[in-house]
Amino acid sequence: xxxxxxxxxxxxxxxxxxxxxxxxxxxxxxxxxxxxxxxxxxxxxxxxxxxxxxxxxxxxxxxxxxxxxxxxxxxxxxxxxxxxxxxxxxxxxxxxxxxxxxxxxxxxxxxxxxxxxxxxxxxxxxxxxxxxxxxxxxxxxxxxxxxxxxxxxxxxxxxxxxxxxxxxxxxxxxxxxxxxxxxxxxxxxxxxxxxxxxxxxxxxxxxxxxxxxxxxxxxxxxxxxxxxx
Numbered sequence: 304x305x306x307x308x309x310x311x312x313x314x315x316x317x318x319x320x321x322x323x324x325x326x327x328x329x330x331x332x333x334x335x336x337x338x339x340x341x342x343x344x345x346x347x348x349x350x351x352x353x354x355x356x357x358x359x360x361x362x363x364x365x366x367x368x369x370x371x372x373x374x375x376x377x378x379x380x381x382x383x384x385x386x387x388x389x390x391x392x393x394x395x396x397x398x399x400x401x402x403x404x405x406x407x408x409x410x411x412x413x414x415x416x417x418x419x420x421x422x423x424x425x426x427x428x429x430x431x432x433x434x435x436x437x438x439x440x441x442x443x444x445x446x447x448x449x450x451x452x453x454x455x456x457x458x459x460x461x462x463x464x465x466x467x468x469x470x471x472x473x474x475x476x477x478x479x480x481x482x483x484x485x486x487x488x489x490x491x492x493x494x495x496x497x498x499x500x501x502x503x504x505x506x507x508x509x510x511x512x513x514x515x516x517x518x519x520x521x522x523x524x525x526x527x528x529x530x531x532x
Contacts, residue, residue, distance in 0.1 A: 305420060306348060309333040310340035310366065311355040311382070316405060320353070323409045324416075337361035344370060349377055351416065353403075356383040356390055368397050378419050400435065407452040414440065414449075432469035436526040437513055441466055450509055460485060461505050464498075468514060468524040477521035 307329050311317045317333050324331045332347065334340035337358040344352070352370055354363035361369075367379045381394040382403040394402045400419050403412060418433045418440060432441040439450040446462060448455045457465065463485045467476065478498045482490050502522060506514055515525045 305350045306330045307332070307351045307353065308340060308343055308347070308349045309353045310335075310337060310358060310363070311353075312336065312357070312359060313355065313384075320409065320412075323413070327413055337363075337366050340366065341369075344374070349374075351378045351380065351419070353380040353382060356381055356394070357385070364393060364397060367394075367399060371398065380416075401438070404452055411449065411452050432466060434469060434472075434513060434524075434526065437509075437511060439469075439509065439511075441469060448509070455509055457505065457508060458501075461501050461508070464501055465505050465509075468522070472524045472526065475517050475520050475523045480521065 307324055309317055309320055309324075309331065310333070311320075312335060314335055317335065321331045321333045332343055332349075334343055337354075337360050340352075340354070340358075341361070343349075352367065354366050356363045358366060363381050363383075367381060370377060370379065379399045380401045380403050381390075381399045382405050383390060384405040386404045386406075391402045401415050403415075418431065431443055433439070437450060439448070441448055441462075443466065448457060448462070448465070464481060467481065467484055478495045479490055481498050482488065482494050486494060488494065502514060505511060513524050513526055515523045517523055
């Protein structure tokens with residue numbers, strides 16, 4: 304069973320999150336200070352540490368950075384009630400698995416935790432696809448797209464194109480490939496132009512920066528690579 308440690312000065316939120324995760328069959332410890340959290344880390348093995356950004360004595364960022372030096376395999380989440388772009392970027396820069404807005408639903412947080420541990424991803428059935436760099440989750444069963452805890456709507460074609468990219472991370476997809484697998488129709492120049500239009504729409508609607516244009520070849524989903532316009 305997965306062992307989780309929650310470190311947060313907010314006793315009420317800590318209790319609510321701990322009880323929620325216990326109900327979902329995780330082993331959970333909690334600490335109300337960074338020092339107490341470090342004491343628990345020293346004597347226990349945790350697969351996931353969830354730390355508040357605004358911890359006293361030692362900030363959540365510094366605590367997670369220290370944890371990664373002594374337990375590099377541990378998954379990490381930074382959470383905050385004061386969402387700010389600079390905080391999110393700082394958290395991502397140290398390699399956290401998720402930057403979490405505490406005002407969001409715990410059910411959504413649970414889904415992300417399941418994805419982090421691949422418990423929710425069923426490769427054979429393709430029930431979900433996930434991008435860490437975009438913080439984006441595709442629920443293939445219900446055809447729901449979630450990015451940064453918010454749901455987004457795409458057209459059916461745009462949805463299928465996005466899912467194709469996430470299922471083929473790192474691979475170059477030509478326009479012919481995309482037409483064959485999304486439209487299942489013979490290639491035409493008109494469809495080729497439609498591919499470019501739909502990809503442009505996906506980038507814009509989701510603020511995607513991971514769809515990278517390979518000049519003269521096609522497109523590739525590359526994590527942490529800025530896309531060409």
